[in-house]
Amino acid sequence: MRENGVSITPTAAAPRQVLALLATSADQVVPATVLMAELWPSGAPRGARAELHAHIAGLRALLAAALRDGRPRAAGRGADDGRTAETVLAAQAGGYRLDTGGGSHDVGRFERAAGAGYRAMEAGDLPRAALRLGEALALWRGEPYEGVAAGPRLRAESARLAASRMSVLDQWVEAQLGLGKHAEMVPELATLVARHPVNEALHAQFMVALLRSGRTEDALDVYARLCGALLADGDRQPSARLRRLHRSLLTVRDGARPPRVPAQAPGVWARTPRLVPAFAGAPV
Numbered sequence: 001m002r003e004n005g006v007s008i009t010p011t012a013a014a015p016r017q018v019l020a021l022l023a024t025s026a027d028q029v030v031p032a033t034v035l036m037a038e039l040w041p042s043g044a045p046r047g048a049r050a051e052l053h054a055h056i057a058g059l060r061a062l063l064a065a066a067l068r069d070g071r072p073r074a075a076g077r078g079a080d081d082g083r084t085a086e087t088v089l090a091a092q093a094g095g096y097r098l099d100t101g102g103g104s105h106d107v108g109r110f111e112r113a114a115g116a117g118y119r120a121m122e123a124g125d126l127p128r129a130a131l132r133l134g135e136a137l138a139l140w141r142g143e144p145y146e147g148v149a150a151g152p153r154l155r156a157e158s159a160r161l162a163a164s165r166m167s168v169l170d171q172w173v174e175a176q177l178g179l180g181k182h183a184e185m186v187p188e189l190a191t192l193v194a195r196h197p198v199n200e201a202l203h204a205q206f207m208v209a210l211l212r213s214g215r216t217e218d219a220l221d222v223y224a225r226l227c228g229a230l231l232a233d234g235d236r237q238p239s240a241r242l243r244r245l246h247r248s249l250l251t252v253r254d255g256a257r258p259p260r261v262p263a264q265a266p267g268v269w270a271r272t273p274r275l276v277p278a279f280a281g282a283p284v
Contacts, residue, residue, distance in 0.1 A: 003088065006066035008059070013149045014039060015055040020148045022089070022098040024157045026105055031095040038151035056096060060085035107161065110139045114168045121171055126178045133172035140165060166199075173205045182212040193222065197229040200242055207245055216253045223249070 001009050001019060010016050021038050022030055035052055036044045063085035083101060090097045117133035120126075144158040169192070176185050189206040196202055203226045210219035223238070223246050230236040238246070 003066040130175040
């Protein structure tokens with residue numbers, strides 16, 4: 001977090017946690033009771049409110065230094081624009097409000113880019129969808145609130161952001177595959193399934209990318225590894241969708257084999273019907 005070009009992120013754990021929670025609801029009032037529940041989820045101790053006030057005072061000291069010493073922004077914002085530590089981190093209605101002053105917020109940028117990507121997917125504009133979803137993913141530089149001692153609110157927000165990221169990733173891969181970039185996506189998907197060994201959606205996309213790259217046996221190996229990982233993860237089985245995709249892979253593989261000569265009729269070739277992969281026209 002930066003104000004006027006200067007970092008205002010504290011090094012101590014508790015004020016970092018307070019600032020992180022204020023940032024999740026930037027430009028909105030966060031009640032003091034919510035902040036205390038985040039800091040002390042098992043119950044606020046005696047003097048908790050005074051300690052919270054001390055953390056707020058420490059954050060305001062960092063803000064004051066940033067407003068005083070930071071370089072003015074290109075748009076002309078600086079220490080003379082009326083912003084003070086008390087207006088940036090304002091006490092309001094029994095809580096505190098972190099005023100971004102119209103500044104950039106990475107979560108907001110992510111969600112705007114993701115929303116544009118989803119709308120492009122719905123409209124069938126795959127190039128634009130891939131571009132905007134890729135822009136959303138490029139904003140990530142690590143795990144949500146990494147380095148913050150998270151309480152219940154921040155853990156919930158971290159889980160929400162992680163789930164949102166996986167949804168964007170899923171749609172970005174779909175857009176890339178829809179654009180015919182199967183071979184190009186194989187290395188990326190190999191990394192992703194290694195990182196998420198029981199994520200069925202990523203494995204399905206990896207299997208499709210391998211199949212359409214002419215690597216049916218490798219796709220079957222991916223399914224076998226997924227089955228093993230799911231079995232180890234609570235004795236789970238692949239979903240019906242994955243099982244259908246697996247059957248389609250077997251159909252493709254077996255259809256590529258040369259016909260056999262029946263043992264009961266030497267010299268007579270078995271007539272093998274043309275096989276149509278079960279996945280043709282079916283969603284994967």
